[in-house]
Amino acid sequence: MAILEVENVHTYYGNIHALKGISLTVNEGENVTLIGANGAGKSTLLKTISGLLHPKQGMIRLAGEDLAAYQAHEIVGKGVVQAPEGRRVFGRLTVSENLEMGAYTRVDRSGIADGIEHVFTLFPRLKERHNQVAGTLSGGEQQMLAIGRALMARPRVLLLDEPSMGLAPILVQSIFETIVQLHAAGTTILLVEQNARMALQIADRGYVLQTGQIILSDTAGNLRQNEMVQKAYLGMA
Amino acid sequence: MKADKYRFTVPDAMRLGLISGAGAVLVSLVGMVKVFNERGIIAGVVSLGQIMILLILLIAGYIAARRATGGSRWAGLLQGGLAGLAAGACLAALVLLGSVINLRAMFVSASPELYKILTFDQGVVTGAGILLVVSAAVGVAGALLRQLPSRPRRTVIVASVWMLTLGLLQELLRLTLGGDAIRVFRWMFGTGGQKGLSIVGAVLVFAVVAVVHYQWTARNVNPRAWTRSLPPDRQRAVRWGSLALVALILFSLPNILGVYLSEVANAIGLFVLLGLGLNIVVGFAGLLDLGYVAFFAIGAYVMGVATTTAVGTGSGLIVYSPGFNFWQALPLAVLASVLAGVILGIPVLKMRGDYLAIVTLGFGEIIRILAISDFLKPYIGGSQGIVGVGVGQIGSFAFDEPQSLYYLVLAGCLLAAFVSTRLKDSRIGRAWMAMREDEDVAQAIGIDLVKTKLLAFATGAAFSGLSGAIFASKLGSIYPHSFSLLISINALSLIIVGGMGSIPGVIIGALALAGLPELLREFAEFRLLVYGAALMAMMLLRPEGLWPEETRRRELHDAAEGGESEPASEAAVGTN
Structure with a gap:
C-alpha cells in the first residue's frame, strides 16, 4: 500500500521553476531512493514533502490524506520526519537530550524512554556516549544521532537527506549499513x-x-543495469 | 597559555608594562583617578583613585611573572619589576610632560590635582622619582603574588577584595549600622571626616578574612557535596531550612537596609524583572531584541495614563484618564505590553540574528519618539510626561515609599523568577531552546515556530511591562527621557554578564550592573566606559557569564576536557 504519494508537484523559488511535475510513491515498508546531480531538485522535493515549501500545483498524500492543509511542524506530527542535510544536531546538548528533543511531538513518557532504548540498540556508539555533548561527536556519530533523533518522532516515513555527505568512506559504509538495518x-x-x-x-x-523532473524510475536492480544511469551516476564507461 | 613555547624576555616585560602604562594614563586622563581620589579606602593612606593605578601596575607585574614561568624565581620578580617600572615610566612621563606643556587644552582632567595625586604631592621631579620606585615595587609585589602557592594566593586576593569593598562601602556601612552599633565599631573607620577604614580597621579586616578563608579552604568543604551526603529527609530539611532563611532575609531586608539602600534594592529589583524578561527572549529563545525598553515604556505609560490624577487641558495635564487605581491598571499595563510584544513579533517572524536586532532597535526608538511627540501630547503628555501616577495600596498599607515599595518589587521578581524557572524546564522551554540552537531543525522535529516565537516575545514583554508599571508608580511621574536605548543595553548587558539563559545569573548581573553604579555614585560619569571594559573583560575571561546556565558551562568547559574527539566546529562546518 502506498503510504506516501507525490502527484504532479510543481514548486517554485520565486520565479524559478524548481520542480516540474514530480510524481512518486513510497509503499509501506519500502526503501526508495532518489538520486540526481547537484541542483536536480532533490532537497527541494524533500522540503516540499515536509511542508517547508508549498507546491504551486499538485498534491502530496500521506496514507491517502492530503497534506496541503498542514504546516511543517504538523506534518512531523503526522509521521513524515526528516533527518536534515548536514546532520545539524544540537551541538550544546548531550546525546540523550538530542534524542529527547526528537520526541517533541510525543507526550507518552514511557514510549519515549523505549524509543531512546531502541535508538541505543541500533547505535551502540550513541549509548556509550549518551552523556557527551553532541558537538564533540565525530561526523559519523553526529549522523547517527541525527537519524536517531528523527526516529524518536516515530516516523511513518523517514526522509534521509544526504546522510553520507561529508563522511569518510568507512563511515559512509557504516551509515548505509544502518539504513539497511532500519x-x-x-x-x-x-x-x-x-x-x-x-x-x-x-x-x-x-x-x-x-533538472526538476523524474527521468527514470525502476527497481534499484534495473537502474543499476541501466546504461544511462551507469554513465551519468555510477561513473562507468 | 603557551608560556613554555617561548622565553619571556626583557622587551616583552617592557612592552607589557607600556601597555598597562597606557591604561593607567588613560584612566588618569579621562578623570577617573581624580574623581575616585575623593573616596578613601583606608583613611589618610590610600584612595580609590590611587588603588586603581596601583591595581593596574600590580596586574602588569602579575602577568609578567606568569609569562616568565620556566625561568628562575628571581627572573620572574625582575620581569614583574620591569613591567611595573615601564608602566610607572608612562605615568611619570605624563607628569613631566604636563609640567612643561599645558595639556588641559585637550585633556580637561590633566589638572594639577591629578599630578599631585600621581606624584604623592612631592613636586614634579622628586614625585616622578618616587612614582618610579613605587611602580617597580608594586610590579615586584604583583610578581610575588603570582609566585605564592595557589592557596595562600587566593587567601591574599580574597582578603584584599574584602578590605577594598568594606573601605569602598564604609559610608553605607555606617548608615546601615546606625547610631549605637556605629559607636562600637567607630575605631574601624576613619575619623574627622576622613573617608575609608582606619588603618587598624583595614588590618583587622584583612587579618580576619585571611584567617577564615585560609582555614575554610584547608577543610575543603563543598556545601553541595556535603548536602548530598546526608540522608534524604535531612537533605530536605536543609533545603527547606535554607529556603526559609533566604525568605526571612529577603522579607526583613528593607528594615536592615534603611531608606536609601531600599531605594537601591528597588532599582536593582526593577532591573531583575527586566532582565528576567529579556532573558526569556534572548537567553532562552535566542531572539536578539535591542528594543526591549519599548515594553517597559508601554507598561509605564499605561500605568500612568490609567491612574493619573493630573487630568485637564492645561500645561502638564492630559485630556483623559479612566482614573483606575493601581491594581486595576497593573494587569492592563501587562496586557498592553504583551499585545505590543505580539505586534512586534508578527512582522519579525522570519528574521534572524542581526536583522532582527536592527528591527527591534527601530521598534524601541519608534515607541520613544511616539512618547515624546507633540502628536500624542494631549493623551500621554509629550515631553512633559505624566505626573500624579497612582500608588498601590492594600488596606492601609501603601507602596508609596522605598521600604514598602520593596515588597511590591520583590513580589514581582519572585513571580517572574518562578514563572521563568517553570517555563525553562517545560515543553515550551524546550521548544525555545531548540529554536535558539537551530531554527530549521526545530521545525524539523515538529516545533511550531510561529507560536513559539510569539510566546517568547509576549512573555518577555509581560515582565518588562510589569517592571515599567511599577517603575511609573515608584516615581509618581513619567518622562519619555527615562525610556532611552540605554535601558535596553543595560538589560542586555546584565544578562550577558550574569550568563545568558541563567536565572540566578540575571540576579547577579543586575546586582553588578544596576546595583554597583548606584552605590558608587562617582562611577555614574564613567558608566559606559566601565560597562565597555567590563563586557570586554567578561568576553575574554569568562564568556559564559558569572553564573552560567548548565548547557553553556558544558559547552565552554567540557569541550576542552573531553579532548578525545574532534572539536565541535570541525564536525559541524564543512558539510554544506
Whole structure:
C-alpha cells in the first residue's frame, strides 16, 4: 500500500521553476531512493514533502490524506520526519537530550524512554556516549544521532537527506549499513543521495531526478543495469 | 597559555608594562583617578583613585611573572619589576610632560590635582622619582603574588577584595549600622571626616578574612557535596531550612537596609524583572531584541495614563484618564505590553540574528519618539510626561515609599523568577531552546515556530511591562527621557554578564550592573566606559557569564576536557 504519494508537484523559488511535475510513491515498508546531480531538485522535493515549501500545483498524500492543509511542524506530527542535510544536531546538548528533543511531538513518557532504548540498540556508539555533548561527536556519530533523533518522532516515513555527505568512506559504509538495518526493522525510508552507487545497492526502488523532473524510475536492480544511469551516476564507461 | 613555547624576555616585560602604562594614563586622563581620589579606602593612606593605578601596575607585574614561568624565581620578580617600572615610566612621563606643556587644552582632567595625586604631592621631579620606585615595587609585589602557592594566593586576593569593598562601602556601612552599633565599631573607620577604614580597621579586616578563608579552604568543604551526603529527609530539611532563611532575609531586608539602600534594592529589583524578561527572549529563545525598553515604556505609560490624577487641558495635564487605581491598571499595563510584544513579533517572524536586532532597535526608538511627540501630547503628555501616577495600596498599607515599595518589587521578581524557572524546564522551554540552537531543525522535529516565537516575545514583554508599571508608580511621574536605548543595553548587558539563559545569573548581573553604579555614585560619569571594559573583560575571561546556565558551562568547559574527539566546529562546518 502506498503510504506516501507525490502527484504532479510543481514548486517554485520565486520565479524559478524548481520542480516540474514530480510524481512518486513510497509503499509501506519500502526503501526508495532518489538520486540526481547537484541542483536536480532533490532537497527541494524533500522540503516540499515536509511542508517547508508549498507546491504551486499538485498534491502530496500521506496514507491517502492530503497534506496541503498542514504546516511543517504538523506534518512531523503526522509521521513524515526528516533527518536534515548536514546532520545539524544540537551541538550544546548531550546525546540523550538530542534524542529527547526528537520526541517533541510525543507526550507518552514511557514510549519515549523505549524509543531512546531502541535508538541505543541500533547505535551502540550513541549509548556509550549518551552523556557527551553532541558537538564533540565525530561526523559519523553526529549522523547517527541525527537519524536517531528523527526516529524518536516515530516516523511513518523517514526522509534521509544526504546522510553520507561529508563522511569518510568507512563511515559512509557504516551509515548505509544502518539504513539497511532500519529498513529491515520495518521503517519506510525515502533516501536522497548523491552517492548513487551505494544508494542503489540498498534500495528497493529508485527515481532519477534531473533538472526538476523524474527521468527514470525502476527497481534499484534495473537502474543499476541501466546504461544511462551507469554513465551519468555510477561513473562507468 | 603557551608560556613554555617561548622565553619571556626583557622587551616583552617592557612592552607589557607600556601597555598597562597606557591604561593607567588613560584612566588618569579621562578623570577617573581624580574623581575616585575623593573616596578613601583606608583613611589618610590610600584612595580609590590611587588603588586603581596601583591595581593596574600590580596586574602588569602579575602577568609578567606568569609569562616568565620556566625561568628562575628571581627572573620572574625582575620581569614583574620591569613591567611595573615601564608602566610607572608612562605615568611619570605624563607628569613631566604636563609640567612643561599645558595639556588641559585637550585633556580637561590633566589638572594639577591629578599630578599631585600621581606624584604623592612631592613636586614634579622628586614625585616622578618616587612614582618610579613605587611602580617597580608594586610590579615586584604583583610578581610575588603570582609566585605564592595557589592557596595562600587566593587567601591574599580574597582578603584584599574584602578590605577594598568594606573601605569602598564604609559610608553605607555606617548608615546601615546606625547610631549605637556605629559607636562600637567607630575605631574601624576613619575619623574627622576622613573617608575609608582606619588603618587598624583595614588590618583587622584583612587579618580576619585571611584567617577564615585560609582555614575554610584547608577543610575543603563543598556545601553541595556535603548536602548530598546526608540522608534524604535531612537533605530536605536543609533545603527547606535554607529556603526559609533566604525568605526571612529577603522579607526583613528593607528594615536592615534603611531608606536609601531600599531605594537601591528597588532599582536593582526593577532591573531583575527586566532582565528576567529579556532573558526569556534572548537567553532562552535566542531572539536578539535591542528594543526591549519599548515594553517597559508601554507598561509605564499605561500605568500612568490609567491612574493619573493630573487630568485637564492645561500645561502638564492630559485630556483623559479612566482614573483606575493601581491594581486595576497593573494587569492592563501587562496586557498592553504583551499585545505590543505580539505586534512586534508578527512582522519579525522570519528574521534572524542581526536583522532582527536592527528591527527591534527601530521598534524601541519608534515607541520613544511616539512618547515624546507633540502628536500624542494631549493623551500621554509629550515631553512633559505624566505626573500624579497612582500608588498601590492594600488596606492601609501603601507602596508609596522605598521600604514598602520593596515588597511590591520583590513580589514581582519572585513571580517572574518562578514563572521563568517553570517555563525553562517545560515543553515550551524546550521548544525555545531548540529554536535558539537551530531554527530549521526545530521545525524539523515538529516545533511550531510561529507560536513559539510569539510566546517568547509576549512573555518577555509581560515582565518588562510589569517592571515599567511599577517603575511609573515608584516615581509618581513619567518622562519619555527615562525610556532611552540605554535601558535596553543595560538589560542586555546584565544578562550577558550574569550568563545568558541563567536565572540566578540575571540576579547577579543586575546586582553588578544596576546595583554597583548606584552605590558608587562617582562611577555614574564613567558608566559606559566601565560597562565597555567590563563586557570586554567578561568576553575574554569568562564568556559564559558569572553564573552560567548548565548547557553553556558544558559547552565552554567540557569541550576542552573531553579532548578525545574532534572539536565541535570541525564536525559541524564543512558539510554544506
